[in-house]
Amino acid sequence: MISHHEALEKVLATATHFGSEKIPLLESLNRILAEDIFADRDFPPFDRVTKDGIAVNSQALENNKTSFKIEAVYAAGSPQGILNSLENCVEIMTGAMLPKNCDSVIMYEDIEIKNGIATLQTEVKPRINIHRKGSDRQSGEKVLSKNQRISAKEIGVLATVGTSKVLVKKLPKIAIISTGDELVNVEETPLPHQIRTSNTLSLFAALEKEKITPTLLHIRDEKDIMLQQVENAIKNHDVLLLSGGVSKGKFDYLPEIFEELKVEKIFHRVLQRPGKPLWFGKQQEKNVTVFSFPGNPNSTFVNYHIYFIKWLTKSLELEDRNSEVILNTAVDANSNITRYLLVKTNAENGEIKAELLNENGSGDLISLANADGVILLPPEKVFEVGDLVEFVSF
Amino acid sequence: MISHHEALEKVLATATHFGSEKIPLLESLNRILAEDIFADRDFPPFDRVTKDGIAVNSQALENNKTSFKIEAVYAAGSPQGILNSLENCVEIMTGAMLPKNCDSVIMYEDIEIKNGIATLQTEVKPRINIHRKGSDRQSGEKVLSKNQRISAKEIGVLATVGTSKVLVKKLPKIAIISTGDELVNVEETPLPHQIRTSNTLSLFAALEKEKITPTLLHIRDEKDIMLQQVENAIKNHDVLLLSGGVSKGKFDYLPEIFEELKVEKIFHRVLQRPGKPLWFGKQQEKNVTVFSFPGNPNSTFVNYHIYFIKWLTKSLELEDRNSEVILNTAVDANSNITRYLLVKTNAENGEIKAELLNENGSGDLISLANADGVILLPPEKVFEVGDLVEFVSF
Numbered sequence: 001m002i003s004h005h006e007a008l009e010k011v012l013a014t015a016t017h018f019g020s021e022k023i024p025l026l027e028s029l030n031r032i033l034a035e036d037i038f039a040d041r042d043f044p045p046f047d048r049v050t051k052d053g054i055a056v057n058s059q060a061l062e063n064n065k066t067s068f069k070i071e072a073v074y075a076a077g078s079p080q081g082i083l084n085s086l087e088n089c090v091e092i093m094t095g096a097m098l099p100k101n102c103d104s105v106i107m108y109e110d111i112e113i114k115n116g117i118a119t120l121q122t123e124v125k126p127r128i129n130i131h132r133k134g135s136d137r138q139s140g141e142k143v144l145s146k147n148q149r150i151s152a153k154e155i156g157v158l159a160t161v162g163t164s165k166v167l168v169k170k171l172p173k174i175a176i177i178s179t180g181d182e183l184v185n186v187e188e189t190p191l192p193h194q195i196r197t198s199n200t201l202s203l204f205a206a207l208e209k210e211k212i213t214p215t216l217l218h219i220r221d222e223k224d225i226m227l228q229q230v231e232n233a234i235k236n237h238d239v240l241l242l243s244g245g246v247s248k249g250k251f252d253y254l255p256e257i258f259e260e261l262k263v264e265k266i267f268h269r270v271l272q273r274p275g276k277p278l279w280f281g282k283q284q285e286k287n288v289t290v291f292s293f294p295g296n297p298n299s300t301f302v303n304y305h306i307y308f309i310k311w312l313t314k315s316l317e318l319e320d321r322n323s324e325v326i327l328n329t330a331v332d333a334n335s336n337i338t339r340y341l342l343v344k345t346n347a348e349n350g351e352i353k354a355e356l357l358n359e360n361g362s363g364d365l366i367s368l369a370n371a372d373g374v375i376l377l378p379p380e381k382v383f384e385v386g387d388l389v390e391f392v393s394f
Numbered sequence: 395m396i397s398h399h400e401a402l403e404k405v406l407a408t409a410t411h412f413g414s415e416k417i418p419l420l421e422s423l424n425r426i427l428a429e430d431i432f433a434d435r436d437f438p439p440f441d442r443v444t445k446d447g448i449a450v451n452s453q454a455l456e457n458n459k460t461s462f463k464i465e466a467v468y469a470a471g472s473p474q475g476i477l478n479s480l481e482n483c484v485e486i487m488t489g490a491m492l493p494k495n496c497d498s499v500i501m502y503e504d505i506e507i508k509n510g511i512a513t514l515q516t517e518v519k520p521r522i523n524i525h526r527k528g529s530d531r532q533s534g535e536k537v538l539s540k541n542q543r544i545s546a547k548e549i550g551v552l553a554t555v556g557t558s559k560v561l562v563k564k565l566p567k568i569a570i571i572s573t574g575d576e577l578v579n580v581e582e583t584p585l586p587h588q589i590r591t592s593n594t595l596s597l598f599a600a601l602e603k604e605k606i607t608p609t610l611l612h613i614r615d616e617k618d619i620m621l622q623q624v625e626n627a628i629k630n631h632d633v634l635l636l637s638g639g640v641s642k643g644k645f646d647y648l649p650e651i652f653e654e655l656k657v658e659k660i661f662h663r664v665l666q667r668p669g670k671p672l673w674f675g676k677q678q679e680k681n682v683t684v685f686s687f688p689g690n691p692n693s694t695f696v697n698y699h700i701y702f703i704k705w706l707t708k709s710l711e712l713e714d715r716n717s718e719v720i721l722n723t724a725v726d727a728n729s730n731i732t733r734y735l736l737v738k739t740n741a742e743n744g745e746i747k748a749e750l751l752n753e754n755g756s757g758d759l760i761s762l763a764n765a766d767g768v769i770l771l772p773p774e775k776v777f778e779v780g781d782l783v784e785f786v787s788f
Contacts, residue, residue, distance in 0.1 A: 025580060029599045043760060046586060052643035075615065075645050077575025079587050093643035095576050095689060097587045108642050136760055143760050152603070153763045153788060156596035156691055160589070160760070164581040181471025182489050186419060187558040192440060193473050193491045195554070202550035205423045209546070221469065248502050249446035249487035251469050295470075295489060297550055326744035350720035350782050352744050366437060366530055366537050366554070369547045388744050394547060 004306075004338035004376070007270045007278070011307050014266070014282050014289055015314035018170040018238065025158055028150050030211050031168035032316045037144035040161045042134035046080070047098035051129040054089040054111060054118045055102035058126035066120040070113070074099060089118055098130055105129035147317040169316050172238035172289075174207060174214040176200045177230070179245040179254065180295055181221045199243045199293075199300045206304065206394075210312065214241070221251040230257055234288050241308065244295030246279040254292055255279060263290050271337045271379065274299035280307070298368050302340050305374070305392050325354040325375065325391040331383040338378055342371035345391070354391065398700075398732035398770070401664045401674070405701050408660070408676050408683055409708035412564040412632065419552055422544045424605050425562035426710045431538035434555045436528035440474070441492035445523040448483040448505060448512045449496035452520035460514040464507070468493060483512055492524055499523035541711040563710050566632035566683075568601060568608040570594045571624070573639035573648065574689055575615045593637045593687075593694045600698065600788075604706065608635070615645040624651055628682050635702065638689030640673040648686055649673060657684050665731045665773065668693035674701070692762050696734050699767070699786050719748040719769065719785040725777040732772055736765035739785070748785065 002010075020034035049055065056068055068089035074081040076095030083090050083101040090099050098105070104126045111118045137143055143157055150158070150166070158166055183197040184190050200216055207214050215237065219229045226245075233240055245254040246268070255268060263283045270278050279292035291308050293300040313320045325345055343354040354375055357367055373393040377383060396404075414428035443449065450462055462483035468475040470489030477484050477495040484493050492499070498520045505512045531537055537551055544552070544560070552560055577591040578584050594610055601608050609631065613623045620639075627634055639648040640662070649662065657677045664672050673686035685702050687694040707714045719739055737748040748769055751761055767787040771777060 026595065026598060029602050039760075041584075045584070045589060052641050052646070073644060075575060075643075077577070077588065077615070079585070091644065093645060094641050095574060095589075095638075144763060151788070152596045152600035153695065153765070155599040156592040156695065157760055157763045159580045159592035159595045160691075162580060162583070162590055180489060181469060183471070186553045186556055189556070190435075190439070191473070194471065195439060195489075196556055198550040198553035201420065201553045202546045204420060205549040206546035208423050221471070244489075247446050247488050249469075250467060250485065251487060252446070297554075301547065301550065321741075323741050324744055347715075347717050347746065350718055350746050352741065352746065366433075366551055369538060369551045371547070394545070 001269045001271050001276075002267050003379070004270060004272045007267055007272075007280070008307065008310065010266050011280060011311050012314050015311055016172075016238070016287060016289065017315065017317075018172050020167050021170050022165045022167050025155065025164050025166055028158070028166040028168055029152065029155060030209070031150050031166070031171075032318060033144060033146055033148045033150060033154075034167045034169045036142050036146050037158065037161060037163060039137040039139050039141045039143050041139050043136040043160070044131050044133055047133050048131040049092050049094055049096045049098055049105050049129065050131050051105055051107040052093050053091070053105055053107040053129070055083065055092040055099055055105050056089045057083060057086040057101055058104045059086055061104060061124065061126045068118045070116050070118055091118075103127055103130075147319070149318060171210065171212050172312070172315070173236065174212055174239045174241060175217055175233040175237040176203050176207075176214045177217045177219060177233060177240060177242045179219050179221060179226070179242065181251075183218065199295070199297050202297065202301055203241055203304055206301075221245070221253070223253045223257070226253055227257050227260060230254075231261055234261060234263070234283055234286055238288060240288065240290045240292075241304065242290070242292040243300045246277045246292045246294060248277075258290065258292075263288070273337050273339050275303040275306075275340070276337075278303055278307070298342075301368060301394070302374055305394060306340065306376070323391045323393065324388045325352045327375070327383055327387045327389050328353045328385060329356045330385050331356070331377060334380065334382065336379045338376060340374040340376055340392075342367060343373060343375050343391070344370060345372045352391075354389070395663045395665050395670075396661050397773075398664060398666045401661055401666075401672070402701065402704065404660050405674055405705050406708050409705055410566075410632070410681060410683065411709065411711075412566050414561050415564050416559045416561050419549065419558050419560055422552070422560040422562055423546065423549060424603070425544050425560070425565075426712060427538060427540055427542045427544060427548075428561045428563045430536050430540050431552065431555060431557060433531040433533050433535045433537050435533050437530040437554070438525050438527055441527050442525040443486050443488055443490045443492055443499050443523065444525050445499055445501040446487050447485070447499055447501040447523070449477065449486040449493055449499050450483045451477060451480040451495055452498045453480055455498060455518065455520045462512045464510050464512055485512075497521055497524070541713070543712060565604065565606050566706070566709070567630065568606055568633045568635060569611055569627040569631040570597050570601075570608045571611045571613060571627060571634060571636045573613050573615060573620070573636065575645075577612065593689070593691045596691065596695055597635055597698055600695075615639070615647070617647045617651070620647055621651050621654060624648075625655055628655060628657070628677055628680055632682060634682065634684045634686075635698070636684070636686040637694045640671045640686045640688060642671075652684065652686075657682070667731050667733050669697040669700075669734075670731075672697055672701070692736075695762060695788075696768055699788060700734065700770070717785045717787065718782045719746045721769070721777055721781045721783050722747045722779060723750045724779050725750070725771060728774065728776065730773050732770060734768040734770055734786075736761060737767060737769050737785070738764060739766045746785075748783070
């Protein structure tokens with residue numbers, strides 16, 4: 001059996017690119033940019049007025065002029081205006097282009113307007129209330145980087161520079177396959193020896209966050225049917241996420257089936273809990289990556305985050321932000337396996353503390369619901385209160 | 395002008411419930427549970443075998459018996475089996491019901507099977523490798539709570555207890571309305587005095603996270619058209635999020651229009667930056683809440699999170715997890731306004747540190763893209779490196 005560390009390295013070594021595609025801007029939330037994005041013009045694109053009021057020439061202010069005849073009114077969205085006489089002013093609104101011959105904006109709060117004449121009510125500064133052309137970004141400057149995840153803010157930036165179609169990374173086509181004859185559908189009333197399927201639905205929902213809509217499939221524990229359905233799934237997907245069928249049981253046919261379908265076993269069984277029976281492999285010919293998780297819900301969900309999400313992050317060339325939390329309970333990890341313990345995290349005084357959840361180790365999905373993630377405890381170590389430990393968030 | 399604190403109180407005082415609705419399980423990700431969820435049976439629902447191997451009666455082990463004739467094989471998903479002779483064993487798979495007359499499971503790793511006889515290879519313990527009926531949850535126990543957000547884990551729990559249709563909080567119908575004649579669509583090439591719309595698209599994307607698909611509307615700065623379109627929007631929505639049109643400019647018609655449409659002004663202008671011109675009100679008759687943000691993108695996006703998201707959180711009765719971060723730069727907030735400064739956060743050694751972004755205060759959406767959120771700096775205070783400050787995440 002290999003260690004968690006070796007297993008993760010082997011998983012990451014198979015990371016794959018899936019190409020890129022152009023999609024409409026409003027569909028691109030949470031997708032990954034596949035190109036750098038540049039400013040298509042200066043930002044702001046013109047000397048932009050930042051207060052409602054009047055625009056004047058600073059010469060007049062320097063000559064201690066305090067009253068200005070209003071020549072015209074310009075709104076945001078008007079073509080650039082002009083101040084004809086440097087003794088006068090124009091009324092101007094936030095967002096408008098600074099008119100020609102003007103270099104100062106005085107806000108309404110500082111003037112009084114009567115009979116077409118604006119009069120200063122207080123001393124004012126020249127050359128203010130203007131957001132200078134190109135002061136945020138110059139035309140051609142990079143505004144967003146390739147391999148960045150697109151959040152709501154990035155949508156705004158993409159809109160600003162006119163990217164109505166966005167080049168994003170393609171996502172893998174994924175099949176989630178459950179096995180196990182004890183499983184029935186959610187809407188069914190299970191017989192005493194049956195339980196409802198839940199694993200695959202948790203994974204389905206988890207993939208929604210990644211903007212992936214997987215195929216959901218349940219296969220009966222019959223070898224011929226299994227072989228045929230896994231073969232089909234390999235034909236039509238880039239990744240298979242399976243749960244169940246890789247333990248040592250008599251009806252755990254998956255390892256044999258993978259062999260028949262030329263899915264090369266990269267490893268089977270890892271020195272870890274939960275998830276010892278984890279099977280991982282690759283069908284080289286079709287470039288399909290196969291994660292075969294143990295059947296119990298906790299184990300599948302945890303290993304999905306520990307292995308699959310890290311693989312996906314690497315495949316999409318996203319930055320993998322490792323995070324650490326502060327342990328608030330001592331843990332004796334005195335064994336030869338890596339342990340993943342469910343924790344609830346609390347941010348207190350700017351520190352992230354991990355509280356261990358009381359699990360009975362049974363793979364109880366209901367305890368899982370209280371967890372924010374797992375801490376990873378390497379083998380043969382004792383952990384004290386206050387120790388920093390690696391954290392994988394759900 | 396009122397303070398940020400007063401403004402937020404007034405906003406939260408108008409929080410509204412929108413009722414509840416039943417939706418299919420797989421559509422419920424990120425929605426808010428509108429009812430407590432209870433276990434419909436014990437979990438596990440039966441004494442569940444947790445290892446592949448043989449099941450025996452512990453009497454035989456106590457009598458130092460080491461070889462067992464295999465009576466039968468039971469898979470997961472089979473009805474409960476039975477061990478006829480307490481001297482014998484049955485082969486049993488993970489996930490199966492413990493057969494009658496058995497109370498101990500011995501895993502394959504600890505036995506050898508030859509000619510239908512299983513022989514112990516090592517000393518084994520009685521009464522292990524069984525996950526006891528009801529040990530995770532008893533029938534009728536609460537497994538999820540009302541007002542909880544449904545994440546992938548909760549989808550699994552809901553599936554486990556058979557909730558194929560989930561009662562969730564209804565979400566408000568929202569219109570996002572931009573004003574400002576300088577705005578053109580993303581796919582257009584702006585004239586020198588024009589800019590592309592971006593505000594509304596950022597908000598559209600931000601609402602996608604809340605599972606709300608808003609109506610997007612742009613209104614020209616013409617009072618009659620504005621009046622008619624805002625009136626329409628009020629008829630068909632629970633919330634209006636507007637940007638632009640509430641400053642002191644000549645074409646900032648919105649405050650008048652709100653008055654004509656009986657949208658009661660709760661406040662206009664707040665001692666804060668960005669977002670001083672923020673307008674907030676309510677149309678009582680139709681129960682429509684109106685957030686009217688200033689036109690600049692940074693200001694709108696920040697105030698959306700500071701006010702609207704907190705209002706939505708309260709309306710949906712979600713827990714509002716206030717968070718704090720550690721300042722890594724001294725800030726002199728020596729003014730009478732509350733300031734919202736863009737920060738990038740870093741988790742280091744279990745601590746969350748906030749790095750101030752170098753903004754020019756112009757409402758630059760491109761700087762915004764580098765921020766994880768804002769820190770809130772109350773007026774008349776000086777902040778030192780290491781101080782804890784309130785953080786609002788994007």
